[in-house]
Amino acid sequence: MIEGRKRGSLAGIGFNPARQFKIILPAMKxxxxxxxxxxxxxxxxxxxxxxxxxxxxxxxxxxxxxxxxxxxxxxxxxxxxxxxxxxxxxxxxxxxxxxxxxxxxxxxxxxxxxxxxxxxxxxxxxxxxxxxxxxxxxxxxxxxxxQSIASLLGQYRDRVPLYATCAPQTITTPDEVGEAVADKIKQGFAGVKLQFNGGAARDIPRLRRAREVAGPGYPLMVDAAAGLMFEDALKIGHVLDELDYEWFEEPFSDANVLMLKKLSDTIRTPVLAAETVSLFELPHYMIGGAVDLVRGDAHHKGGITGIMKALGMCEMMGYGLEIHTAATPLHDVANLHVGCATRLSRFLESHHPMFRFGLKNDPLRVHPDGCQHVPNGPGLGVEIDWDWVDNHTVEVI
Known part of the structure; x- marks a missing residue:
């Protein structure tokens, strides 16, 4: 604290080297x-x-x-x-x-x-x-x-482009895919990700339809959620090259390192993987060239502390790291702060409305510029809607 001020608060204090302050961080527990x-x-x-x-x-x-x-x-x-x-x-x-x-x-x-x-x-x-x-x-x-978490991390920017992920259970036919992509573009998202792993025969027509609707140059991605065999992934990968998709995410399990590298070496579309890989296994995927882009977030890679270590690792190795949704509102706010403290992530991910609740002023919304804007209040910088939370609480532990 600043002597004479309320313990536990440094808000509003500006540094002036001409003045002598004794700063004591609170020994809280x-x-x-x-x-x-x-x-x-x-x-x-x-x-x-x-x-x-x-x-x-x-x-x-x-x-x-x-x-x-x-x-x-x-x-x-x-x-x-x-x-x-x-x-x-x-x-x-x-x-x-x-x-x-x-x-x-x-x-x-x-x-x-x-x-x-x-x-x-x-x-x-x-x-x-x-x-x-x-x-x-x-x-x-x-x-x-x-201070906001982004500020404590050494803030690089105050917003990150946001893409929408289309939930696979509600889009099955090419026409449904086209409608979903058009709707997300209309909502102002900077990109759209599809989640398909039905195999080449089923997925390729849907991927083509998405590009027809989005038009050339609009960022499209596809995530197979580790559901493909190599033969299908290779066929799809060549079509993604033709259609200019941003990345091919987790075509098969992250454990299949050799297949990831083989696919990455064969197609032009970047292979994005290592979402399920622990922080301390991650270097092997980069050293061995198994991936073109790294996947991670504050949930899967050891919290904010861990994902910042992963980002440092990727920067030293020359890799981008695309931040994955954590499918909970507070954790995705944490991801937003992390995304604003790095230049390595081109996008943030917005998933289903199921995961957007309990926070006032909708901090995870897409803005007219196609971005999420980081809250600038202290900590996570969000206000929990406790009335909503109370009405949806079924147990307190």
Missing amino acids: INSISIRLIRRSAELWHAPRPVPADDFPYFDFPLVTVGTDEGVEGYTMEYCPLGQGRATAYGLKDIYSIDLLGQNPLHHEKIWQRLRAKQRHLYNVTPSMWSTLDVALWDIKGKVAG
């Missing part, structure tokens, strides 16, 4: 972790079609509050569309409370390294779970400093 389960009906995800009988009827999103003895709170939220919401919420509480309680939240690197070391024997838990907690620490840090 984490004293609580609480989690709400926020429930949303799966009807929104599947509309206008009904929810399939063999699918989950709702998504439960764990909203995490990390409290401190100074009264500053940090917020974060977990990914959960496959029925793992409640299990993840209890996992966060049971596994990691002991590692955070009593710690200074401003010492994010110390906590990050502690969680990284613990991961060695968490065989049934991925690093993505504790990545979530790292976001809350950065939210606290920004609030204490009175």
Whole structure:
């Protein structure tokens, strides 16, 4: 703090070398972790079609509050569309409370390294779970400093072009693809990504239709979500070259390093992969030339702390890193702050409206310039709509 000022706040203080300030960061401690389960009906995800009988009827999103003895709170939220919401919420509480309680939240690197070391024997838990907690620490840090997370990271820009991902369950025919692409362009997005892995015979007509509707030069991408065999991926890749797509994302599993490299060496369209690769496995994909572009985000790569390490790694190796959606609103706000602290990401990703809720003033909207604009308030810089949250909370842990 600045002596004589309220402890825990540096907001509004400008540096003047002619004046002598004694700056003492507060020795705060984490004293609580609480989690709400926020429930949303799966009807929104599947509309206008009904929810399939063999699918989950709702998504439960764990909203995490990390409290401190100074009264500053940090917020974060977990990914959960496959029925793992409640299990993840209890996992966060049971596994990691002991590692955070009593710690200074401003010492994010110390906590990050502690969680990284613990991961060695968490065989049934991925690093993505504790990545979530790292976001809350950065939210606290920004609030204490009175600065946005982007500013603390060394802000490079204040907005990033935004592309829309068309959810695959609602577009199956070429005509539906054309309508979806036209709708996203009309909404003002700077690009459109399709999610297809039906094989070459089914996917190529849909990819062609998307280009017909979008016209030449408009950014289009395709994500196969690891669902193709090499023969189909190769046929599709050559068509993507012809149609001038921006990238071919995860044509098959990230574990198939040799196939990724073979495809990358054969087609002109950049192969984007390594989304599911951990931070410490990532160098091997770049050194071996298995990918042309790296995929990552603040959820999959170890929180804000981890994705910044990944970005540094990519910059040193000459690779771009395209930031992936985390499919939760608070985590995607974190991705927006990260995207504004680097030049390596050409785009940010906007997924289904299912993942846009509980925040006032819609900070993840597309602006008329086709971009997302980073909030400039302290920390994540967003205001949670607690009335909405209360109305959709089904359990408090």
